[in-house]
Structures are given as C-alpha cells and as structure tokens.
Amino acid sequence: MKRKHFISSLGVGTGALMGLNNLAAAHKLQKSLTSGTREMKADVVIAGGGMGGCAAALATLRNGLSVVLTEETHWIGGQLTQQGVSCPDEHPWIESFGATKSYLELRARIRAFYTGFYPLSAQAKAARFFNPGNGSVSKLCHEPRVALTVLNSFLLPYLHAGKLELLLRTKVVAADSSGDFVHYMKCRNLDTGQEQVLKAAYFIDATELGDLLPLAGVEYVSGAESKSQTKELHAAEVADPKNNQAFTHCFVLEYREGEDHRIDKPENYNFWKDFIPPLKPSWPGKLLSLYYSSPSTLKPKKLGFDPTGKTTEGVLNLWNYRRIIDHRNFKEGLYKGNLSLINWPQNDYFLGNIIDVDERTFNKQVAKGKELSRSLLYWLQTEVERPDGGQGWPGLLLRTDMLGTADGLAQYPYIRESRRIRPVFRVLEEHVGKENRKQVASAADAGKAASFFDTVGIGYYHIDLHPGTGKNNYIDFDSLPFQIPLGALLPQRVRNLLPANKNIGTTHITNGCYRLHPVEWGIGEAVGAAVAFSLQKKTEPHAIRENEQLLKDFQAYLEAQGVALHWPEEIYK
Template sequence: MQRRRLAAFISLVLASFTPPLIPFSVLSAPPKTPNQTVECEILVTGAGLAGVATAYEGLLAGRTVCMTEITDWMGGQISTQGTSALDERRTQRLQLFFSRGYLELRKRIADKYNGNLNPGDCWVSDSCFLPHDGHEILYDMLQDAAKKGRGQLKWFPATVVKQLEISRAGSQQAIQGAIAIQHRPAAGVPPLNTLPLSQTIEDSYRYENSARLNKEILRFVPLARREARHKWYVVDATETGELIALADVPYRLGIDARSYLEPSASSGTSDPYCTQGFTYTFAMEATEDPIGHGIPPFYSQHSAYYSYELPRLASFPLVFTYRRIWSPKDGEPMSFGGINFEAPVPDDISMQNWTWGNDYRPGTAVDNLIYTRAQLQASGQLLPGNWLGGLRTESLRKAEEHAIGYFYWLVTGTTDSQLGDGVKQPQPNNRYLSGLDSPMGTVHGLSKYPYMREGRRIIGRPSWGQPEGFTVWEIDISRRNYNDDYYRQTLSPQMYRRLKIALAGLETINAIASTKPPEQIARRTRSTIFPDSVGIGHYAIDFHPCMTKSPPELPGNTEREGERQGAGEAYPFQIPLRAMIPQKIENLLVAGKSIATSHIASAAYRVHSFEWSVGAAAGTTAAFSLEKAIAPYQLVDDLPRREPLLEQLQYRLQQNNNPTAFPDTSIFNLDWDDWR
C-alpha cells in the first residue's frame, strides 16, 4: 500500500514539469477591476512568525491589520515550512527572556499537549511539536489579541501580492495600494495542497483563472477615514523579500565581498547566487513491521548526495529523534556521539531537516532559487503586472524530488557520500506520511513551502558611519577573536588593522594611536550596541552553504569553499530599527530575514525567536508611527543625536515586555560570556 501511495505521488510530481516556453510578459495579463477593496492600517505580507508577531502587536494596539499568506496556514517555520522545533539558545531559554508573544506561543504549545512543551521528545530543542498545531495556536492567538486590543484582523490565506501602487512625494515614495490575488480550487478539481508548490506557484501569481484555480483580485488600501499623510504602513514579512524586489529598493543577495566588516567572507567579490540552502521538510513514522518502498524514478540523480555527514552523527536513531515531533510512548535510553536520547518506537513521528539530506543548495547563476534584480529584469518580472514570485520554479521542483529521494535513502540506502561504505544501513520500519490530515497538511507529504534560511536583504538608509547604507555585519555579532593565521594571511595588512581597530570597543581611540601589532589590540567582549535597538536575538552563526557546481546533487560536489569560515558562536545581539527601514519607500517596513544584515550575520538572524522579536518591533513601530503621524525613518534620521520619539517607542516596547536589550549587556559590562 505504501509503495503504491509513494508511486502515485511521484507520478503526480512528474506530471506537469514542463518548463514554460512562453515569455513571462505574455503569461501575465494586466488586472481588471478588483473584485474587492480592503482597507487596512497595517498591511502584513507573509504570515510566518515575523508576520504573525507584527499582526499580534498591531491588534493589541487596536489597529486594523490585513495579513496575506501564499499558503493557507500561519506560522512559517513552525507550520508551513515544517520546522516545528524551536531554535533557542540555552541561556536565553533558562531565563525565558523572549518577547511577550513568543512566551505566549511557548505556553500555548505546552497547553496544547497537556503541559508538555516537547511532545516529540526531540533532542535538538526543548520544544518539538506537530506543524498543523502551530497554525491553530497562532490563529487563536491573533483572534484573542484582536479582542483584547479591540483591533481587527483581516486574514487572507492563499493570497499573493502581485503589484504595488507607488507614488512620489518629494524625495520619498510611498505605497498607496497593493494588488493581490487570492486563489481557491476550481470546480471539480482536488483541494489546495494536493500538488507541490512548484506546480502551483506561477499559476497563483497570474490574474486569469486556470483549470486548477479560480482567482479573486483584491486591492488593499489605507483606511478611508484617516486624514493624515501617513495613512498606513506595509510590512514585508515574506520569506524571500518579495515586496522589496517589487518596490525595487536597494538590496543584497548571497555573499558579500570580503572586508574588515565581513572578514570571513568566502569571496573577495560579492556573489548573489550563493545563498544558504533551502529545505522541503517531511514527516515519517516509525512502524512495527517493515514496509516496502518503491524507488523514485529520479532517485539515481540524487542518491550520490545523501549522507549522515559526520561520524558522530552516523546513527539512524540519532537522526530520527533529532527533530522527533511526536512520541506518545517512551523508548529505551540510548547514547551516540555523546548525545543521550530515547530510541524511536512505533508511532513516533520525525520531521526531517538535514544538511546532507533534504537541504537543496544551489549556488550558481543557472540554478539559484531567488532571482537577482538582473534576472528579474531579464525575465520581465519587474514590469507592471508580470510578477510571478521571483523564484526559479525548476529549483523548487528539483528540491521536491531531492527531499523525496532523501526519505528513500533513509529507509533503503546503503551508501554514504561523505563517510563511505559500511556506515548506512536500511531502515525499512518507517513510512512516509502524506495526506491532508498528515503533519504537513499536504497530499504529497512535503511541507507547503520550503524552509528558507536566507532571502533578499535590504540595504538600509545611509547612516553615520555607513554612508552607503546601514547593515548589521559579521563583526557586529561574532565572538571570533580574528587572531588566527587565516585572517592575517587572507586580509591585507591595512584591512586587518582596520578590523582590529573596529573591534577595540572603548579602546578604539587608543588603538588608532597605538603602534602595537594588530593582533595585540584587545578585542571587545560584546556585540555592537545600537542606539535604535527595537528587539533582540541570540543564536550561533550557522551555515548550510551552497554547493560549488550545478546541479547541487552532482556526484562528488562540494560545499562552496570558505563558506563555513564565518560560522561559530555569536554574542547576544540587537535588532536596530535602521535595519528594518528600506531606502526610498517611506511607509514600508521589513521584518523577518530580509532586514539589513550581511550574508554572515543573517546566518544568526534567522531563527524562531528572532523572527518573533523583529515582528513585534515592526507591529509596534507601525502602530506608533500611525499614532504620531510620522514615517518610521523619521525616528532615526538624526542619530547619533538624541531622538525623543525613538526613546518613546523603545519605552513602549519595553513596557509591553518586548525587550530591546539583554540584561547586563552594556558597553561597560565585560561579563557577556554569561550569555552563551
């Protein structure tokens, strides 16, 4: 039965993968009169954790919040992307030092499972749970926030933004409206989530009805009753930075050029094609009896990639329990590679998210997932009415195959690309979970949307010390001392000395005047403290590097050389408001992974609690700006001089239990090692 179901799904995946031969400009028609006009005070695009947190704070502030999402679930990482294992640092978790909404989320997860925050008994996190429950919990949280704050939530699932209406006012521009498309199944066709994303994404962005989807055209506009110039705010909380591409504001993709600010960069020049790998997750269930599994027809194209990666991880029970999301019975105690866990037992459910497994890691101009600005121009997607999501559909399709192949390798494979022969053993007592009632909520069993680790990243407005545009860089957060030979040999003497001076902290003036060798200049023991901090985060700089050659699964392919050089521990860090404010557009805020960080810094600014914190900051800032009738950039445009309104915003965040700094982490406190 399982073999037939997997074979049927494979046929479904392969059925309509014919690359489009018609230019984008022909495929996209201009919109007709919208079917519905919707008024908002805050328009949030993307219902991942950052988007939900934005809506949560906006609703508690009594605002009318519209929220769109390409899938039909809220939650992003913890639901639609399937990574329902909260990434948290131990010291932050022990003190429960998180945003108020994130604490509420953790409490409701525990309440859902009768007081158990970790119903999966996973070992990667203190909380692993079922993705569909993540959506339900967040939906209830927003309903309760609307009641408590007397706000109004207008929720638009299965909806994508197609066009922005942008007007110019002096040197600034503003979004006056947004055209979106909401889709639903056409009459007589299977429900949403039957087909994988690669087969539906371009259709969902076209105005015309299709054989699969019926469309409704929506126009989002500010509340008519507001008389102020700043009538509403739009927040890009999408997973890849769609609105910043549509608005055509300055942004970066991929690797930043090596500099004293980004000394561990793997390249002396920027490379927009090498972003972190993305992952279609899936769920598998341990069974009492072995199950036969049919070989996917594309398996041979991907089989040479899969691996347990490291000897200390080369254990199937270890990998299964790593992100086990449901475990109704206790298993026998086990230990492998210094990690203790309970062995899998029948009915346990594991979510798979593995670097040398279902990660898909393109990194060249012919297979990169997120189109660059030049690629968008060449494809016509930046022309009015031609936007199709800005992703390479073929890479989505290959990633879907890659994930299915990884499951087949887990249950039948006997080779390991990194560890050689004799390591991998078949594990037939497992089944692939699929169906609308499965943990991922899809007929095909893959997550509704891939887990995205990196998207387009804005370049903030020019600021003191950063005249070309504000960015949070590697040296703003890394714990590395940079005294090893790699940096002395890779960086020029001038660049190396400038790096050490930039890390001197309170001794900067003495360092500039000093004749000491650079490696003798004392390094500050903290991250950069930003005067405009509106949130917090703490996580290691964690890389899933792109691969060197195309396609990523090519036998013998390697990770891009040097990409892991910047990986390592980070100090607890802050979220500066300047990192959330793009250039040119005065009423657009950015939340989620598209804030102004470098390639290396973004590897830490991407996990669950950070997304909530930056979303809470975006929602609070939007509500505050509505109240004060200002644009967000006016809160920071006089820095480093005092900004009284910024101080009021920060006070409001802190009073609402949305922290903007970690305890005892001032420039004078040298005990930051307490935060590990």
Template sequence: MKKLNADVVVVGGGMGGVAAALAALRAGRSVILTEQYEWLGGQLTSQAVPMDEHTWVEQFGVTASYRELRDGIRGYYRDNYPLNAQARAERHLNPGAGLVSRLCAEPRVAVSVIDSMLAPFTGSTKLTRINGVIPVSATVDDTIVRSVTVRDVTTAEETELTAPYILDATELGDLLPLTGAEYVTGTESRADTGEPSAPEHAAPDNVQAFSWCFVVDHRDGEDHTIDKPRDYDYWSTYQPDFWGAPLVSLTAPHPRTLEIVTRAFTPTIDDDPFARIADQRAGGGDDELWIFRRILSTKMFEPGHLDSDVVMVNWPMIDYLDGNLIDASDDDAAKHRDASRQLSLAMFYWLQTEAPRPDGGKGWPGLRLRGDITGTADGLAQAPYIRESRRIISEYRVVEDDLSIAVRGHGRPATFPDTVGVGMYRIDLHPSTGGDNYIDVASAPFEIPLGAMIPVRLDNLLPAGKNVGTTHITNGAFRLHPVEWNIGESAGWLAAFCLDREVDPRTVRNTPELLEEFQTLLTRQGVELHWPDVTGY
C-alpha cells in the same frame, strides 16, 4: 478588482508576519494579513521546522508574545494529549525531546496556538486574513507605497490592498522588487562589508541552500517503501566537491569544524528522552539523526498512545544546492522547487532501501511519511524551508564585526542605541548555491537595531522578517524563529506608533525623544531591548 483597506497590511504570514499583525492589532489598529499557504507560522508550521533557539530561551532573550506562543504550545499538549506523569511534571516540556530545541513539537499544534492568539481580532473584524495568495504588483508614489496587489494561487483573482503602512513579511522579501526598494541578494564582497568571512567578490546568486523538509515515523515489521523517485539516480550519485560522500547518505561536513563525519540513524533507538537537554553550546545535537529533530517521543506519553517516535527531517543531506529561488524566473523557480522535492524524496527512499542498519542490513522499509502531520498528501512540508531572503539596503547594516566574538575580542552582548529587541544564534550558514561550504562563526548575543529596519528611501515599507538590513554573513544569526518573530513584532508596533504620532519610521529613529518613547512602548509590551550579562557560544 476587489479592493480592501486597513491601517496596516502585512504580506506574508510566517513568524515575522504573525508577530507583526498581532502587535498592530494589540495596538488597536486594523490589519490585513496575507499568506500563500494554508497555515500561518512559516518556518514553524508550513515549513515544519521546530524552533531553533538560544540556550537561555527559558529565562530571557525573547519577547513576551513569543513566550506566549511557546507556553501555548506546551499548554496544548497538557490540555489535549495523554502525557505520562514524568512528562507532565516537566516544567519545560519538550514533547519530542529533540536535541535541536528545548521545544520540539508538531507544526499543527503551533498552527492551533497561532490561530488562537489571533482569534479575538478575527471575531472583532479588526483582522482580515487572506490565505492562498501571493503579491504580484505594487503602486508607489515617490517614497510611499500606495498599494499591493495579491493574486489567488488557485483562481488567479486579484485583490488590491491599501494601507498607510505596508510590511513585507514574505519569506524571500517579495515586496522589495515590486516596490522598487533598494535591496541586495547573495554574498557581498569583503571590500564592501569589511567582513573577514565575506568572499573577495560579490555574488548575488550565491545564497544559502533551501530545503524541503518532511516528517516520518517507523512501523517496525511493515513495508511502506515508496515508489522509486523520478530523479533518484541523479540524486543518489550527486556529490558536492567538499562533501566527502554522496549527498544522499549519512555523511556530511560538520557545520562547525568542516570535518567529514557520518551520523547515526536508528529508528529503533531506546533512548531516555529525559536524560539530555538541548543546548547549542554543547554542539549541534545531530550525532543521532533520529533524535536530532524528533517532534514526538513515545516515552513522553501514556503507553499505547504512539506506536513510534515522530521525526522531522531537516538535515544537511536535503539542502538543495542546484539553484536559487530569489529573482529567478517563474519557470526556473518552479524547476528548483520540484528538484528540491525530488531530492527529499530520494533521501527518504534511500533511508527505506539503502541506509545502513546496526545489524548489517540495509534500509528501513518501515519508515513512513506523515503527511497528516505536515498537512499534505505526499508527506513533504507545505512549503520549502527558506534560510535567506532579499535584504533591504537600510540606514544601518549589521555586519560580522558587530557580532563575531573573534573580531570583537569578547562575547559580551552587541549593543545599539536604537535597539528594538534582542536575538542570539551562532552565525550559522548552510552550504550555498555558489559552492561554499558551511560558514560558522561564534557570535555574541545582540540587540536588533531599528536602523536595520528602515529602508534608505521608502518611508512606509517595513521589513518584518529575514529581509532586514543584514549581510549574507550576519543573516546566519538573524534568520531563526525568535529573531524573525521579534523583528516582525517590532515592525508591527512601529507602524502603529507612527500612525498614532503622525510621523514616519525614519523620524522615530532619528529623533531622540521619539525613539525613547517608542522603546518605552516596546518595553511595556514585553519586548526585551537589552541582554543581561551573558556570554555567547
């Protein structure tokens, strides 16, 4: 078996994994970074989901390196695309003018920027990148994880990775069962967490739906209708009890009110992309699905550059509710991934053949899958969009009472003495595999407590993504792009700090002098630890 060693091993190259690797590298440490898919960036790239962010992202509330990523994406468009004069003059350029985010852009551009951020360390040999692998085993000595073995998904070749610190940045917290770490899945009971939105009984298999996203454009007058998907008859009649219509339709519960509403979908819409700014305080922005997650708007570019807007489909109608990937057998997980892909293809085929048009007709045959944008042959994303992971049992668990404006009685920021970053998003849970409807809780801006990143027993395993010590409920506020990045970045700096001081993370958290020194380091590196006086939405 091939063996590799570094100061820090980061397993999983999503948002948290990239940020963790970058932090440890900038601290002067050697890093091995692994990723299952071709692209680094996770939910932003291989999963194809534009950045979900809070209202104040252009002013504060993210780390300096995350802002570097955002600025890099905008700079890439300014340097390489024929933006028109109005778009080029936009300080906060939004290439897609989508309403889900202030920065809706192509996944490939984000990949290029992430690669450029890591490039200096690849050239210096400090960084070893291994793509196309998954973790399959680990060796543990008492409270220390000694190694992780990864397997190539194509050749089955295995490589043993060793380091003083192992960071789990996988989408599902895959290292937790491999290392014997204590963790929880699904919904905790109300008696356990005290959360008003928690159910009476725990349900470990009840997790938020995952989705297989895809990207489309529209070629008016052309016919790009795909073959009828294999499972179309099943999905076209599938209807959850609380949905109010078939899942494959334009009708679904409103995430915040649960009212059954029908969205518009108009590929020929003639909107003004400069007229509205994405603001989650004003609503989800999904009344018109063509605009909602648009990643390229024709009116941002010189005439003739684009024949059509380009739109990323991550809508409620492709949320897969029939099964769970966490702790499933390989066969069951493969079955659910395939079924999710079939659901997305069924939705696309329905849009091409049956979706209502403003002229009274049905279907938009000019819709075209854009696999060139997702980096796939079939037009779907490379990877499923994961909303919920295994979660470590940690020294401190973030619960609904920490974040909920209703419970706290105010929207002032939630503070923790061991803060290692900040985040903000509504507690936004999609329908779940246990049959739950949306759960939406107005939440305050929050600090990220270091205690939520410290496993109760293992000393050198750190979470670097959605696997931190939250609950099923509070995961809904922690799972989005900038918070995952901040968690990963803080984990990377923490690993390097512990190596420099020859201490473990638990000691850092519980020794006031060390905690203050670490927080000072984070601040100097552009990690914001506190919020200004703002109110949640």
C-alpha cells in the same frame, strides 16, 4: 476597516486548516458572498504570514490598528508550521529570557496545548520543561499543527472583531509606488485567480523571500557580499548576488517496526544516490550518506541513523535530532511509533537559486528540492547502513497528514535567505561575530556584541550558513548575544514599507544569526510596534530613529509591551 464589494480569497475547503482556520475561512467566505468589489483598505497591509508576519500583525492589532494579512500557503506560521521546522532553533536561555513576552507566550501555549489536551505519561507530567519529542536540537520539539492552532488562537479574537482580514493562498503580485511611498499592493488568490487591491498607510513585507521589495521598487541586495564591500572576516573574496543558502523541503516520518512502507523509487533517484556535492572546501563523498562536513571545521563527520532511538557515544543519531513526538511522553498506545522531522544536510538543496528568477525557474528548482527529499526518504527505507550491518528501514512511514499536503512534503520550502533591504544601518560581522569583535572592539567590549542606541529587541544564535548556490560549503562560527537595531529595519529611501522577515538590513554573513525563529518573531513585533507608534504619534519610523526623545519614548513603548531591549549582565558571568 473600510470595505467596498470585496471577494474573499481564503481558499476554504482545504481540510488542512484545522478547526480555527476552517472557522476563519467560513466566516470570511460568508461575508464575501454578499460583496463585489476587489479593493480593501486597512491601517496596515502585511504580505506574508510567517513568524515575522504573525508577530507584526499581533503588535499592530493589540495597539488598535486594522490589518490585512496575506499568506501564500494554507497555513500561517512560516518556518514553524507550513515549512515544517517545528523544532525552533533557539538559544540556551530561552526558557527564562532572551525573547519577547509574546514569543515566550507562544512557547508556553504550545506546551499548554499538549498538557491540556493530550493524554500524557507520568514522566511527561513530571517534566519541568515538557518537550513532546525530546529532540536534541531544541527544548521544544512538537507537531506543526499544534503551533498552527496556537497561532490561530492569537489571531482569532481580532478576526471575529473585524479588525483582521486573513487572506490565505494569496500571493502579492504587484505594487504601486511613487516618490518614497507605496500606495497599494495587488495580490492574487492562487486557487481562483481572483485579484484584489490592498491599500494602507503602511505595508510590511514579511514574505519568505522579500517578494514585495522589487514590486514596490525598494532598493535591496541579495546573495553574498565581498570582503571589500563589508570588511567582514568571513565574507567571500568575490561578491555573488546569486549565492544564497540552500533551501530544504522538510517532511515527517514515523517508524513502525515490522511494517513495510517503502515508497516507489523516485524517477531521478540514481542521480541523487550518486551525487557528490561540488562544494569548496570539498564535501566528504556522496550527499546521501552518513558522512557530512562538520559545519564549524568542515572536516568529515560521521552521523548515525537508527529510528529505534538507540545511540552510539559520540555519534549523533539523526532520528533523535529533530524528533517531534517521543511516544514515551504519552499514554501507552496513543502513538504507534515516534515521529521525526527530516531537515538534515542530506536534503539541503543548493543546485539552483530561487531569488530573482522567473516563476518557471522557481517552480523547477522547488520541484528538484522535493525530488531530493523523496530520494532521501527512499534511501533511508532501502539503502542506509544499519547498526546490525543490514541496509534500509522499510518501516519508515511518510506521514502525509502532518504538513497539510497530499505528498507529505512541507507546503513551502524552508527558506534560510531572502532579499535584503538597503537599510539606514546595516548589521555587519564586526557587530555580532565573536572573532571579528575582538579585532574592532576595546578589550572591555570585545566579549559583547555591539550596543545599538536604537535597539528594538534582542536575539542570539551562532552564525550558521548552510551550503550555498555559489557552491560554498558551510560557514559556521560563534556570534555573541545581540540586539536588533531599528536602523536595520528601515529602507534607505522608502518611508512606509518595512521588512519583517529575513529581508532586514543584514549581510549574507550576519543573516546567519538573525534568521532563526525567535529573532524573526522579534523583528516582526518591533516593526508592527513601530507602525502603531508612528500612527499614534503622527510621525513615521524613520523619524523615530532620528529624534532622540521619540526614540526614547518608542523604546519605553516596546518595553511596556514585553519587548526586551538589552541582554541581562548575568549571561556574561
């Protein structure tokens, strides 16, 4: 990797990076002190260190390329770490297949970290598939910092070998492009204000909101398309580019019975306490309550909340839903209480859009999202109904040490929807939606998602859209195990910038099943591999799709590196 007087922007001294990140930061800082220019060059520049960004970096690095990876927060890992969603949303076959080899290795290393370093109880040691939190939403519910440590372990060899430059607390702020090519990207350290120019043969936009797309002049869409535009069964009647899914500011709670950890009453608590979501179809009462709209039927549904873990038949106990530590899995006395991640309908923020707005508006909406999460916490501590007829659980402790922030809230909001490229090929509901497939496919194919000739990966999740800024309620229905088509990863015009997050060529509707942890990872890995293959073959990703032999060779290249391209027939039996 060529360097010319570069001042590093790692932002060391945060204390939030843990051992491996601190080691990386110190390593970079030492080198930066001896240099002075602000330009870096690599084979690939990746903006955004989330799931897609990490997977893209690993795919390019293991194939011999040099990489600069920028990340806006203190932590890599995106939704799995700094956004707090460390209960990955996955499909029922995930323990055996249905993701790339590297994603399955990530899960295995997270488990191995617990079994190798944590004092486990006998029942935990005997578990076939150890789940640290025994949360009901996922087969692997764990602490965010464990995932961070594992992701750092993936990257550390390349960092120390000089193949990777990791720039934390660094945000993309500009790009230079002409014709159909991007020439460089400019980024800024959010702590020091230092700017630098990053040059590469290829650029990958793995940011959470597709921030590089407008800066580089890449054509994109946002929000909800209309039925007339996409012919999708569940599309809106009228398009609304500003209608994006809610974001959520997650946090972690511990329950310590008999203690009092009530926070100060939030300034605008009374607003949120009485707030009735103005959604259509209507929401069943106040947002801060134990009733919500059942996502699939939109009928009122009763929820439970009991941090002692007790359940009532037929009622979901929210405490157990995203529990990330079950103290029974560990030796007695290690944890004072159980830990649960709070990412619920009650702290989904949908009163303001954060895509294509100015910085002041973005910060204002994010602050309101945080205010909602703090209000939810206070409500749980003081007013939520208890099974014994009382109100509130004062023993709920906000764990400010879990997410690397002083206030205990996630470093970045959990993002469900991004800008999306105008792609060579767009994934529609008719390709992956169970009901829509029946209308367009033959009887023999109606029970399967569309088969893409240019498949570069697979994934599965139901189509799940949370309430949006356009004041729509949930959109939630069945999909089918699907493929990731290369055409959805290619912008129509620009040749050397690819998306690797939720900014691929889906629609508002199909984003609902392509946005989850293993799929985002698979997208990033396919993009990174496409860049590496293109440079090796002296071609480009668009040409791979357009040339039958090149595509065949690339698909074999992916499979040789552990990327599944097709679902096994056994899932349909």
